[in-house]
Amino acid sequence: MHPIEIELWYRASGSRRDAAQSEVQTLVEEAGGSVTASVQIGAIGYHGLKCEVPSNVIQALASGDFEGVRVVKSANVMFLRVSGQSLPPEGDVVASVPRTELHDLPQGNPVVCLLDGIPATNHPLLSGRVSVFDPDEIGDGVSADERRHGTHMSSVAIWGDLASPDVTPAARPVLVRPILAPSAHTANRSEEVREVDLMPDLMRRVFRELFEEDEDGAAVASEVVVVNLSVGDPATPFDTIISSWARMLDWLSYEYGVLVIVSAGNHTRLPIPMSQAEFSSLQGEERRQAMLDAQESDRVNRRLLSPGESINALTVGAAHADAATASLPPYLADPADGHPAVSPITAFGGGYRRSIKPELLAPGGRAVFTPSVIGSDPIIFRNGGPAGPGIRVADPVNAGETHISGTSPAAAEVTRYAAKLVDELERIAPGTLFSRRERALATKALIAHSAVAPGQDYADHTASRATTGNGVLARDLTAGxxxxxxxxxxxxxxxxxxxxxxxxxxxxxxxxxxxxxxxxxxxxxxxxxxxxxxxxxxxxxxxxxxxxxxxxxxxxxxxxxxxxxxxxxxxxxxxxxxxxxxxxxxxxxxxxxxxxxxxxxxxxxxxxxxxxxxxxxxxxxxxxxxxxxxxxxxxxxxxxxxx
CATH class of the missing domain: 2.60.120.380 (Jelly Rolls)
Incomplete structure (x- = not known):
């Protein structure tokens, strides 16, 4: 059996919603499946079902045989998707460079919370610097080696790019609320949202757990101002209608007065109108322009991934940049050939009603590929590796380090900067009792204000202009x-x-x-x-x-x-x-x-x-x-x- 999600049209009355759910449930059961959970959230017009169906249903959907899946044809069904927002496994690791003895441990309470995978809290670069709140006990039974994405994002939120010459850790600990778990249905047990969770319901529950007071009058995340989501749903690219996940984040962000930072999403395949050998033979600016042309030609397939279209969230795209200094090995190729550029894997295309999305870019690591000597297959960008390039991060395997690229580390880097801005607000106005909403708004404005309009080498192409938003994060306002x-x-x-x-x-x-x-x-x-x-x-x-x-x-x-x-x-x-x-x-x-x-x-x-x-x-x-x-x-x- 395989898990799927079905989102129903939200009917005006409870009786009509019940009737719609009953009709869809009957169709699922006739196909040999079952409904395992249902959620209704009136504030955002959401009615979702979690189901399990036989393999033949998934195969029919994959082959486009919608006539053979009656539930797809139901007038009550708005969306149907196979469950799981999975993340690809990263590359190999290298030994960690000793750094922790040079820096004191963080002080105070967390002001940022990552909704991500389970971090390896005993990693030398994370020990004493990350706090995990895991009410769902997602981490139980998960080995250290499987704690990849949460470890990588925690590393960036704390240290930034470990290859930077002036790397310093965050002054406060980082809170992680796990929402991803290794899945037996993915390659190398890659992390994804659990089969039992519907994202709008999970988000609502998570925010309540973090910000609402318990019986003792205390909240788990009383000082948290920023929530990071470096996760996207590849099955739900934005297409004029705001997804239920994004609608939920919009409602929660306003309700609790919190800044949500999300990644724009990654597209790791890039079709090109020539062979990879021909593309790799191009030099300098000519190759970079060919990459941008390919991005623009494939624009319809490179849209934001849910929940990147959220209007209250700050959506972050990736710049093709990192602090790695080593030369590329001969078997790897840089699609921009060393020139500044937007990342070839970053999602773009604008938000709801053509609003600017993503709002800004941040360094997401250079995405490179191994050229194929024959054929004109799409370029497939690698997920990282020990030698780089990319954003250098802590890795759970042998307490080592590796390199990654994409919009996830870019969003985590912006989150790291957000934590500094929250503390800066307290420094410039000591004794002022700012509300969480005021701190969130100030942080949101200052992050965007820190973006610098890209130079002509960025802005000379339609794909660049559509991707760069308000600019590239390049200033640190906390430096004065x-x-x-x-x-x-x-x-x-x-x-x-x-x-x-x-x-x-x-x-x-x-x-x-x-x-x-x-x-x-x-x-x-x-x-x-x-x-x-x-x-x-x-x-x-x-x-x-x-x-x-x-x-x-x-x-x-x-x-x-x-x-x-x-x-x-x-x-x-x-x-x-x-x-x-x-x-x-x-x-x-x-x-x-x-x-x-x-x-x-x-x-x-x-x-x-x-x-x-x-x-x-x-x-x-x-x-x-x-x-x-x-x-x-x-x-x-x-x-x-x-x-």
Whole structure:
């Protein structure tokens, strides 16, 4: 028997839902199967069944013989998929390099939680740095060697790329709530979601366990702000309709005030219109362009994997980059031939109603392949290996290390940075009691604000532009600002139909001709209405900055129309001018945030948001932006609290 999931159309009344389930259950039983579990979640319009069916049903589905599977033809069935979001096994391992004695163990409580596989908690690089909350006892009976994906993602969330020269561990421990387990139905017992779990129900249960208080008034994850999901469903690529998994994450993210970071998904096969030998013979930019052309031609098959289309989540794609320095062995080929590029395996294509997805890229390791000398079969990218390239991570086998690539380590790297930003918020505003929602919004805005618009080598191709989102994660705002720039973070709330003006104090010295840049990022979490086409119930946006400064024209990398399109909950724009500003110390740059209700919103009250604004002036102009802005903020703060 094989497990399958059936998602039914969510009927308006309980009696109609019961009748629909009864009809589908009868069809499953007539095929020789059985229904093992059922779940209904009214908040997101979900009605799902977990079933077991004979092998002949799976074979008929695989061969396209839908006439032979009556349950597929039922008017009550919305989706049917074979269960399991499995992950491919990784490559061999190398010995671990001693690092732990150079760094203290983390302090405090976790602020990030990974929903992933079971980590090898006794690995030298993870011991004392990862905490596991496993109420389902998934880890019972699982050998250390089988704890691959959870170990790899925990390693990245704690250390980043182990090949980086300045690698330092996370200041806080990382919490892992296992949702993946080795499966007897997969090659090498690869990890996948358990056969008994329906993802929307599992997500709802996990969030309740983490954030709701128990009988003693304590929550398991009281300080967790960020939840990471470096897992996707290859059976559910996004195709205009938001999946039940993504809908559940949207609802939970808003309900609990949590930032969810998800991976865009991987596509490890790339069809090319030539033989692999011909492709490998191309040099430099010519080979990179051929790779991008192939990605664009195969765009329909490289869509986001569920739940990457979630509107409240921050979706991360992979850049073709890592810190490995060793040369490639002669039997491996780099599809970009050493040039900067989006990863050839990253998913892309936009989110719901053509909103920008993924929102940003992060280093995901260089994906390489072994060229075939004959034929024109699709390129199949390898899963990693001991010599690299790729993101270097801890591996459970012999407490060693290996290299991996894809959007999973990219999302884990962004999660690692998110943990630093949560602590930075406490540092810059000591004693302030931020709510979990405020910390989540600030973190979401600052992550996107840390992305840098890709250079021409990234943005010169349709496939690159569709994949890079708001840019590539390249700045660390926790390292502070240079003298010629200042970044301000605003936290606010506004009801639908209203607006709020934000003011950034300006320095003297702007009257000089020279490059000046304004960057602004707005982030929020929206309630959702699954019954309405618009889906998102809170639409926020900001106007072009004003306040006496010259007209900033259109956005530098993305236009206003692009960043506000669809059902986004993130807006990032950059403007650069060389003209003189007829303003100075004592004047303000003004940014207005507006809020509109959508999708039949029923008075949600105040919608909280976070905005990050940066003013940058070319260093050659000699303007101390940071000190002048900070001085004015200090004066205004003192005036505001004066009795």
């Amino acid at each position: 600002c240079a003298e010629n720039e200042a970044t301000l973070l605003f936290l606010g709330a506004v009801p639908p139909g209203h607006s709020q003006e934000l003011l950034l104090p300006l320095p003297d010295g702007l009257s000089q001709l020279g490059a000046k840049r304004v960057s602004a990022t707005l982030a929020w979490l929206s309630p959702v209405n699954w019954r309405h086409r618009q889906y998102r119930q809170a639409s926020l946006s900001f106007s072009k900055p004003g306040g006496g400064i010259p007209d900033l024209k259109a956005g530098q990398y993305r236009s206003h129309a692009e960043v506000t399109r669809g059902a986004t909950t993130l807006q990032r724009l950059d403007w650069e001018v060389r003209s003189s500003f007829a303003v100075g110390y004592g004047d303000d740059l003004a940014l207005t945030v507006k809020c509109f209700g959508q999708a039949g919103v029923q008075d949600p009250g105040l919608l909280e948001f976070a905005v990050a604004i940066t003013l940058w002036v070319d260093d050659s102009l000699g303007v101390d932006v940071y000190s002048q802005v900070a001085e004015q903020i200090t004066v205004r703060t003192r005036q505001a609290i004066r009795p």
